[in-house]
Amino acid sequence: MEEDKIFAGSKPNFTYSKSHMNFTAIYTIWEREIIRYWRDKARIISTIIQPLTFLVIFGTGLRQTLATGTLGIDFLKFMYPGIIAMNVMGVAFFSTISTVWDREFGFLKEILVAPVSRTSIALGKALGATTVASGQALLLLILAPFLGITLHFILIPKLIFFMILLAFSISGLGLLISSLLKSLESFGLIMQILIFPMFFLSGAFFPLTAVPNWMKALASINPLTYGVDSLREIILSDQITSGEAMKIILHSQPVNAFFLLAFSALMILAAVVAFNKKN
Amino acid sequence: MDVIEVRKLQKKFDSVVAVDGISFSVEKGEIFGFLGPNGAGKSTTINILCTLLDPTGGDAIINGFNILNDRDNVRRSIGLVFQDPSLDDRLTAEENLRFHAKLYGVSKADYRERVDEVLDLVELKDRRHDLVRTFSGGMKRRLEIGRGLIHYPAVLFLDEPTIGLDPQTRAHLWQYILKLKNEKGMTIFMTTHYMNEAEYCDRIAIIDRGKTVALDTPDNLKKKIGGDIIIMQSLEKEKLEKELKEKYDLKVKREGDNLQIEVADADTFMPKLFNELESKIQSIEMRRPTLDDVFLDLTGRRIRDEHASERDMMRSQVQLRRRG
Numbered sequence: 001m002e003e004d005k006i007f008a009g010s011k012p013n014f015t016y017s018k019s020h021m022n023f024t025a026i027y028t029i030w031e032r033e034i035i036r037y038w039r040d041k042a043r044i045i046s047t048i049i050q051p052l053t054f055l056v057i058f059g060t061g062l063r064q065t066l067a068t069g070t071l072g073i074d075f076l077k078f079m080y081p082g083i084i085a086m087n088v089m090g091v092a093f094f095s096t097i098s099t100v101w102d103r104e105f106g107f108l109k110e111i112l113v114a115p116v117s118r119t120s121i122a123l124g125k126a127l128g129a130t131t132v133a134s135g136q137a138l139l140l141l142i143l144a145p146f147l148g149i150t151l152h153f154i155l156i157p158k159l160i161f162f163m164i165l166l167a168f169s170i171s172g173l174g175l176l177i178s179s180l181l182k183s184l185e186s187f188g189l190i191m192q193i194l195i196f197p198m199f200f201l202s203g204a205f206f207p208l209t210a211v212p213n214w215m216k217a218l219a220s221i222n223p224l225t226y227g228v229d230s231l232r233e234i235i236l237s238d239q240i241t242s243g244e245a246m247k248i249i250l251h252s253q254p255v256n257a258f259f260l261l262a263f264s265a266l267m268i269l270a271a272v273v274a275f276n277k278k279n
Numbered sequence: 280m281d282v283i284e285v286r287k288l289q290k291k292f293d294s295v296v297a298v299d300g301i302s303f304s305v306e307k308g309e310i311f312g313f314l315g316p317n318g319a320g321k322s323t324t325i326n327i328l329c330t331l332l333d334p335t336g337g338d339a340i341i342n343g344f345n346i347l348n349d350r351d352n353v354r355r356s357i358g359l360v361f362q363d364p365s366l367d368d369r370l371t372a373e374e375n376l377r378f379h380a381k382l383y384g385v386s387k388a389d390y391r392e393r394v395d396e397v398l399d400l401v402e403l404k405d406r407r408h409d410l411v412r413t414f415s416g417g418m419k420r421r422l423e424i425g426r427g428l429i430h431y432p433a434v435l436f437l438d439e440p441t442i443g444l445d446p447q448t449r450a451h452l453w454q455y456i457l458k459l460k461n462e463k464g465m466t467i468f469m470t471t472h473y474m475n476e477a478e479y480c481d482r483i484a485i486i487d488r489g490k491t492v493a494l495d496t497p498d499n500l501k502k503k504i505g506g507d508i509i510i511m512q513s514l515e516k517e518k519l520e521k522e523l524k525e526k527y528d529l530k531v532k533r534e535g536d537n538l539q540i541e542v543a544d545a546d547t548f549m550p551k552l553f554n555e556l557e558s559k560i561q562s563i564e565m566r567r568p569t570l571d572d573v574f575l576d577l578t579g580r581r582i583r584d585e586h587a588s589e590r591d592m593m594r595s596q597v598q599l600r601r602r603g
Binding site: 024025027028029031032035036039040102105106107109110111112113114116 | 329350351352354355361363365366367369370374378379381382383384
């Protein structure tokens, strides 16, 4: 048997380098997220069915009751952007929280021991989740005509921009939580004390313009609030008058964008710090 | 040059000292084994060497790089097979290899060349496009070994590589490990608490409570025992013990109900014993010394303990559940 290159050790077959932000590493981790998502058909189907159920059951049920209210807009139309934002959040959160599964099943160790920085790992994960979540949200835009909403193509890039921002923020949050969670057991608790309240306090189901102050305060630190608000403003821009918009829109788009950007940066940073703690 | 050089390595967790000033070096092309019971500090040492843990004292050089300040180069220099499975079972065998190669900066051209070589070596070529979740425990282990090699490391770390595998798969896996050493000249650093596996190593360090209590080739270690071991059972234990001590000037060890002696050459000593002994013996057993005897001799305890096998069983059950 001839000697081949596995016969290493005499001299290192790589260059002396420090890896900081490594684009190949980010891409590789991103790619794995995409492959895994694409392979899990059951998960794709369930995350598409969930918003549909919300729209059909919740929307149709409440539509009659609320028709006489002061909303000034058809409840289904009101809820639709919120449902899209919720879907973005759900997919982004589940994709990043899967890091806990990676830990449980050992794969995280394979990633953590590779010669790449924790920042690259966190960014790869977050970008993977962002891609998957925004992609799926785009799919939900197909529903618009069925709800009587006409979407101009010109709005699509704006929508994508905010979908990506929201997805990235939630991915950061998911990563931070998964770096702190050591086991799957606490996962149910996180759902109860964090995810459900975030859903319900986001303005997806009711406008936050006329709620008590404590609720306003909580909503103002909820990234989903800003996501719902921005998507609603874009999707409904051609559907309602500015007077009607006043009743349901909270912030201007630059405010929404700024909050989401700041929130993502903070979360990713915190997640990297948490992952860097050797344990 | 030594591939691994460890100097006075120490790791404290709060008040517990897991690794207590270990020093050793591993030469190029050898299989170096860390033998010791569970909890002796073997995995902690591996975790420090692969830079997953920081030591609280001492340092180590791997492939010329210091683990304290040259983390990434140390990581590129080692291939790792962890104690617990660490494959993504939703990916195919090849996708797992490609993921690893990219993270370790292997170029596309090199990868294409190496992937066949590595899959050949671990005999998984025909399964390269299958999802890992369809693999058996032994196949997964082989794939992990293959994955650890794809960036051409200077040393392969195997942490309890055969834990949770059935004996047949275990023996099979050893064929691959020995092939690596013999055909590729791979340097291998491994931990184990199985005696028979430690026998495959060129040199072993016996670890107990965070310290190296001995370091030599398996043969030399066994020679230190002083020959063969004879174990006897008798109803006249006291009389027999006295007789053995007085007539033959032997050190007699009590092992439960048994008396144990060590003699240079049991083949000629036993017939002599039968002719001359006055005490009645019920049974007699002769065997060559094992590493377990070495461990007993050095520490006063046996390496095998019930806890270990219980944990192994639990581990394999967990793996079964995950596979399902």
